Amino acid sequence: MGRGTDTSAFPGAGLFLYDRDCGFCQRAVGFARDRLRTRTAFAAWQDVDLAAAGLTPEQADERAWVVYPDGRLLAGGDAVAGVLLASGLPARVLGRLMLLPGVRLFSRAAYRVVAANRYRLPGGTAACALPPEDTSARRTTKDR
Structure with missing residues (x-):
C-alpha cells in the first residue's frame, strides 16, 4: 500500500491476513472473531490482492499482517496487537501492553516461536509448517 493503490477495500480497523492452509491459524482467527468482539476484518492472504x-506472497506466507486503509502494515506480533487494540476490553488493554517497548520485543519473539511451531499446536497440521529459511538471502552487504 502507499504506492498509489486504492485502499478503500480495507476496513478502518484493518484487515488481518492469515494463512488459509494452516489449521492453527484458522482456529486462532475463529477465536478472535467469536470471542474478542474485534472490529478487525479477517481474510486468508491467498484470497486477497x-x-x-503492498505485500508479496512470500511476506504473507512468512507471518500474519494487518493492513490499514492509510497504508500502514503491522506484521507478526504487532499484527496480533493490532487486532487486540481494535477489540473490546480487556483485550484492548493487552494490545496496548504488547506494544510497550520491552513487552514488544517479547511479543515479537513469542510470535516467531509460535509461528515456527504452529504445525505442533492445536489444530496444526503438516501443512502449517513454514518453509525452511533461506539463509543465503540473509547475507549482509559486508558478506557480498
Whole structure:
C-alpha cells in the first residue's frame, strides 16, 4: 500500500491476513472473531490482492499482517496487537501492553516461536509448517 493503490477495500480497523492452509491459524482467527468482539476484518492472504496491500506472497506466507486503509502494515506480533487494540476490553488493554517497548520485543519473539511451531499446536497440521529459511538471502552487504 502507499504506492498509489486504492485502499478503500480495507476496513478502518484493518484487515488481518492469515494463512488459509494452516489449521492453527484458522482456529486462532475463529477465536478472535467469536470471542474478542474485534472490529478487525479477517481474510486468508491467498484470497486477497496482495499487491494492493503492498505485500508479496512470500511476506504473507512468512507471518500474519494487518493492513490499514492509510497504508500502514503491522506484521507478526504487532499484527496480533493490532487486532487486540481494535477489540473490546480487556483485550484492548493487552494490545496496548504488547506494544510497550520491552513487552514488544517479547511479543515479537513469542510470535516467531509460535509461528515456527504452529504445525505442533492445536489444530496444526503438516501443512502449517513454514518453509525452511533461506539463509543465503540473509547475507549482509559486508558478506557480498
